[in-house]
Amino acid sequence: MRVRSLGFATDVAVLRAGGSMVVEDDDHLVVRTPSNPGYWWGNFVLVADAELLAHGVEVFHGEFPDVGHLAIGVDGSDGAVPKKITELGLEADVSVVLTATSVASAGVVDAEVRSLSEDGDWEQLLELRRQDDHPATDDVYQRRRVGEVRRLVESGAGVFLGALREGRLVSTLGVVCDGSGTVRYQHVQTDAGHRRQGLAGHLVAAAAQVASHRWDVDRFVIVADPDGPAINLYRSLGFHECELQVQLARPPHSSVTA
Numbered sequence: 248m249r250v251r252s253l254g255f256a257t258d259v260a261v262l263r264a265g266g267s268m269v270v271e272d273d274d275h276l277v278v279r280t281p282s283n284p285g286y287w288w289g290n291f292v293l294v295a296d297a298e299l300l301a302h303g304v305e306v307f308h309g310e311f312p313d314v315g316h317l318a319i320g321v322d323g324s325d326g327a328v329p330k331k332i333t334e335l336g337l338e339a340d341v342s343v344v345l346t347a348t349s350v351a352s353a354g355v356v357d358a359e360v361r362s363l364s365e366d367g368d369w370e371q372l373l374e375l376r377r378q379d380d381h382p383a384t385d386d387v388y389q390r391r392r393v394g395e396v397r398r399l400v401e402s403g404a405g406v407f408l409g410a411l412r413e414g415r416l417v418s419t420l421g422v423v424c425d426g427s428g429t430v431r432y433q434h435v436q437t438d439a440g441h442r443r444q445g446l447a448g449h450l451v452a453a454a455a456q457v458a459s460h461r462w463d464v465d466r467f468v469i470v471a472d473p474d475g476p477a478i479n480l481y482r483s484l485g486f487h488e489c490e491l492q493v494q495l496a497r498p499p500h501s502s503v504t505a
């Protein structure tokens with residue numbers, strides 16, 4: 248299956264670059280991250296269209312008999328959510344995929360801005376990540392996610408920037424490129440006590456510059472929650488919406504057995 252959507256194509260490219268395994272079939276992909284089995288969107292089935300949802304669920308159970316969650320991505324760009332999700336106990340998450348060919352520069356910030364690369368940086372990133380994310384995620388999960396970031400950086404496929412104040416990491420994001428010309432932003436986050444001071448905007452712009460020096464870039468891609476705090480910022484920096492991404496998931500310990 249050839250992934251059509253920019254959202255899933257770049258998700259899969261980032262996962263591959265971080266060491267995940269991807270097995271392709273005619274109408275679906277199986278993505279597996281053995282180093283982090285509890286990472287839903289590192290262990291999922293991507294189906295070619297909404298009609299294949301039931302098939303995707305069957306494939307998922309066959310491929311991941313021991314994980315608690317169920318995660319199915321629906322390739323496409325219109326954001327249509329399959330009607331069957333309720334009977335399968337799945338919840339839909341529809342995100343906006345935005346793209347830009349160039350990113351506007353953002354204002355000056357009162358912080359040291361640099362790439363993350365040292366042991367202490369990964370501990371600080373873990374600390375910041377603990378503030379964020381789903382309440383169901385635990386520390387082991389977060390450590391493994393930071394380990395994936397480190398592998399991306401050490402392999403040269405990714406750059407993670409940080410803004411530090413008095414030596415403390417207060418804002419961060421990553422950019423990853425698989426050599427295709429498309430650069431995907433990852434995990435934009437600012438410490439709750441340092442928001443709305445221009446830090447994330449500055450890093451989004453700085454990362455575009457770093458990426459353009461490092462890779463041959465045709466376009467930048469970023470994914471946002473349509474109702475989240477970041478989407479307007481991305482628009483103001485030159486990103487525009489190009490598609491909607493549908494992710495369907497059921498958490499572990501759900502009572503539905505389908």
Ligand SMILES: CC(C)(COP(=O)(O)OP(=O)(O)OC[C@H]1O[C@@H](n2cnc3c(N)ncnc32)[C@H](O)[C@@H]1OP(=O)(O)O)[C@@H](O)C(=O)NCCC(=O)NCCS
Pocket residue numbers: 379418434435436437438441442443444445446447448449470471472475476477479480481483
């Ligand atoms: C989204 C997030 C990363 C933004 O970080 P941030 O450092 O506050 O971002 P910025 O300060 O650059 O921009 C945020 C807003 O503050 C505004 N702003 C920037 N500097 C400002 C200042 N000095 N005074 C007042 N407002 C300011 C920006 O214009 C922007 O406004 P907008 O939302 O209306 O576009 C942060 O809220 C966060 O970590 N949220 C949780 C994780 C998350 O949702 N990440 C996004 C994943 S897609």
